[in-house]
Amino acid sequence: MREQATDLEILQRLTRPAGRDVVDVGCGGGDLVRALTALGARVSGIEVSEGQLxxxxxxxDGSGARYLIGSGQALPLDDASADVVVFMRTLHHVPVGEMDRALAEARRVLRAGGVVHVAEPLTEGEWFELTRMVEDELEVRGEAQAAIGRALRAGLGRADTVEYEVAIEVAGVEGCRSRMVSVDPTRAGVFDAQRAPIEAAFERLGQPGPRPGTRVFGQPMRAQLLRAE
Ligand SMILES: C[S@@+](CC[C@H](N)C(=O)[O-])C[C@H]1O[C@@H](n2cnc3c(N)ncnc32)[C@H](O)[C@@H]1O
Incomplete structure (x- = not known):
């Protein structure tokens, strides 16, 4: 049985971010950037999407973090300028042929002794069942795990692996739609075309959430810590 935890709890346990220079690759709406900044890290959030950035x-609201446009495979950062590089649910979004390059870029920007934290959703669980109705990421998630398996070629050795389960809380089917579409706007059309079966799956999967009108879905995750060799 996997432990129930948040992404931040596992990230904190593995990387000890306080007082360190942390890069969040594919920072999305910046939740993790702000949480890490509040913990005392100096954080750079990198996003390939202008909308997300x-x-x-x-x-x-003035956290002190910096936000930069850029991709994981071409980080807009100097060599040896970071202590921790985080890919939180991001590596499988990097084009398959560029995943190795993204890990090599992470190694390039790390200082000696630095670490890469790659957390990827596994291809199982309630949230995966729901999201695959809109976009089936089975293949790209497998490719991301394979790239992590080759990370030593980029000078990154495997230091630790933790599997855990996060609870994803969404406010109704609309909340589910906006979470999925925020990652990729082209998902909106697929979601709307599939709305009836998604609504049925939404009721079948998950549990009532702690707040009125919300529902919670389990998503198993694997976090892998890679150390600069
Ligand atoms: C599933 S979201 C995860 C967002 C955030 N890290 C989180 O855990 O909530 C994936 C993010 O990666 C971004 N992304 C996609 N391709 C990328 C790339 N090549 N380099 C960096 N970020 C990328 C997307 O724009 C999106 O914000």
Whole structure:
């Protein structure tokens, strides 16, 4: 049985981010950037999507974090400028042929003794069942695990692996739609075309959430800590 935990709890346990220079690759709306900054890390949030980066900046109320446009496979950062590079649910979004490059980029920007934290959702669980109705990520998630398996070629040795389960809480089917579409706007059309079966799956899977109108779905995750060799 996997432990129930949040992404931040596992990240904190494996990387001890306080007082360190942390890069969040694919920071989305910036939740993790702000949480890490609040813990005392100096954080750079990197996003390939202008829309996501604008959301992250708008959500930030002066945390002191910096936000930069850029991709995982071409980080807009100097060599040896970070202590921790995080890929939180991001590596499988990097084009398959560029995943090795993204890990090599992470190694390039790390200082001696630095670490890469790659957390990837596994291809199982209630949230996976729901999301695969909109976009089946079975193949790309497998490719991300394979790239992590080759990380030593980029000078990153495997230091630790933790599997855990996160609880994803969404406010109704609309909350589910906006979470999925925020990652990729082209999902909106697929979601709307599939709305009836998604609504049925939404009721069948998951549990009532702690807040009125919300539902919680389990998603198993694997976090792997890679150390600069
Ligand atoms: C599933 S979301 C995860 C967002 C956030 N890390 C989180 O855990 O909530 C994946 C994010 O990766 C971004 N992304 C996609 N391709 C990328 C790339 N090549 N380099 C960096 N970020 C990328 C997307 O824009 C999106 O914000």
């Amino acid at each position: 604008a959301r992250a900046r708008a959500n930030d």
